[in-house]
Amino acid sequence: xxxxxxxxxxxxxxxxxxxxxxxxxxxxxxxxxxxxxxxxxxxxxxxxxxxxxxxxxxxxxxxxxxxxxxxxxxxxxxxxxxxxxxxxxxxxxxxxxxxxxxxxxxxxxxxxxxxxxxxxxxxxxxxxxxxxxxxxxxxxxxxxxxxxxxxxxxxxxxxxxxxxxxxxxxxxxxxxxxxxxxxxxxxxxxxxxxxxxxxxxxxxxxxxxxxxxxxxxxxxxxxxxxxxxxxxxxxxxxxxxxxxxxxxxxxxxxxxxxxxxxxxxxxxxxxxxxxxxxxxxxxxxxxxxxxxxxxxxxxxxxxxxxxxxxxxxxxxxxxxxxxxxxxxxxxxxxxxxxxxxxxxxxxxxxxxxxxxxxxxxxxxxxxxxxxxxxxxxxxxxxxxxxxxxxxxxxxxxxxxxxx
Ligand SMILES: Cc1cc2nc3c(=O)[nH]c(=O)nc-3n(C[C@H](O)[C@H](O)[C@H](O)COP(=O)(O)OP(=O)(O)OC[C@H]3O[C@@H](n4cnc5c(N)ncnc54)[C@H](O)[C@@H]3O)c2cc1C
Numbered sequence: 001x002x003x004x005x006x007x008x009x010x011x012x013x014x015x016x017x018x019x020x021x022x023x024x025x026x027x028x029x030x031x032x033x034x035x036x037x038x039x040x041x042x043x044x045x046x047x048x049x050x051x052x053x054x055x056x057x058x059x060x061x062x063x064x065x066x067x068x069x070x071x072x073x074x075x076x077x078x079x080x081x082x083x084x085x086x087x088x089x090x091x092x093x094x095x096x097x098x099x100x101x102x103x104x105x106x107x108x109x110x111x112x113x114x115x116x117x118x119x120x121x122x123x124x125x126x127x128x129x130x131x132x133x134x135x136x137x138x139x140x141x142x143x144x145x146x147x148x149x150x151x152x153x154x155x156x157x158x159x160x161x162x163x164x165x166x167x168x169x170x171x172x173x174x175x176x177x178x179x180x181x182x183x184x185x186x187x188x189x190x191x192x193x194x195x196x197x198x199x200x201x202x203x204x205x206x207x208x209x210x211x212x213x214x215x216x217x218x219x220x221x222x223x224x225x226x227x228x229x230x231x232x233x234x235x236x237x238x239x240x241x242x243x244x245x246x247x248x249x250x251x252x253x254x255x256x257x258x259x260x261x262x263x264x265x266x267x268x269x270x271x272x273x274x275x276x277x278x279x280x281x282x283x284x285x286x287x288x289x290x291x292x293x294x295x296x297x298x299x300x301x302x303x304x305x306x307x308x309x310x311x312x313x314x315x316x317x318x319x320x321x322x323x324x325x326x327x328x329x330x331x332x333x334x335x336x337x338x339x340x341x342x343x344x345x346x347x348x349x350x351x352x353x354x355x356x357x358x359x360x361x362x363x364x365x366x367x368x369x370x371x372x373x374x375x376x377x378x379x380x381x382x383x384x385x386x387x388x389x390x391x392x393x394x395x396x397x398x399x400x401x402x403x
Contacts, residue, residue, distance in 0.1 A: 013282020014158030190254025
């Protein structure tokens, strides 16, 4: 074997996976199709559990040093109902952050290199090597256009929602739901906001203070995607005007500093997480609508889970097979709750339920705290539904989407 582990894709899932494997003493090759610094479509928000992982890994200081502000106050308004607060601290981390992705992703890649991983940029994996019934390596193109191969005990696909590795191993989707939203966002100067969320007749709007600007996004139901993309800028502005008039007034006095970006491809699925000689982390293995801002933290969690399960016995085939199976089981167990909650948040016709929930939550400081903790992933959804909340809720608010 040329390496112990080959990781394909070097952003939120791949770089931490490569870093943690390298810290375990393994020879790690990290292949990335693009080159850093480079951007990635995202509304940037990292919830407290994700920030806590950055701290534990020793990279939070570098992220904070980029100048992204601490986000320790959240406002959520749905029609006339409003709650304000912040999730509880995780391992002493009480703030969320929303660093620009061209900064965050470079810091993560540099952390992997500092741990000993070999990063090769502008290298795209195009095929897999196989030996017997297992994956044994990758075939990839070099920046020169020439082809190369590398062999390893484990190939990790961290190559995003449209993962090449997942396609090559034919990893089936084990859970799948239709797309629910489409999203557009851009950056503004001259706005003063908290992390703010608004929901109303024109969908969802959020304001996210980042390094040098405030990111304002508008989410629409998926059935409007064709209509919205016909005039995305107009639909975006109309949505903020209707759902968040005070934010819109600030935008009129401020300045849009970048072009609008967006996507309608907000897939919802779990893929088989691992097989003989391969594993998937991040969006490659599990993707959900970005409306609940969980993708980055989920990617960090999966990096921790995979490297934790594999541990220091990568070369032991029997142990590796067991470790990959337990990684797959734990990934699904830990991420199913937030997947279901995301489907509920992203369903337009569940708005009355969300409103009933928010109204009930707004009547009690304890429930408000539990609500923000649940949204951030600091505590499980089950701990939100206390007897007090159940008593306050109409039956409709308690139903959850079926798998
Ligand atoms: C509109 C939108 C808003 C979002 N907002 C948030 C948010 O506020 N908070 C949050 O937590 N999450 C958010 N997300 C989700 C988050 O961006 C993703 O979950 C996260 O980027 C996943 O990271 P990843 O490393 O798994 O995949 P990616 O970020 O997609 O990285 C995959 C990498 O693999 C590389 N790659 C692909 N194929 C190959 C190949 N064949 N060979 C080599 N390299 C390859 C790509 O170049 C890429 O760099 C948002 C997503 C969208 C679409």
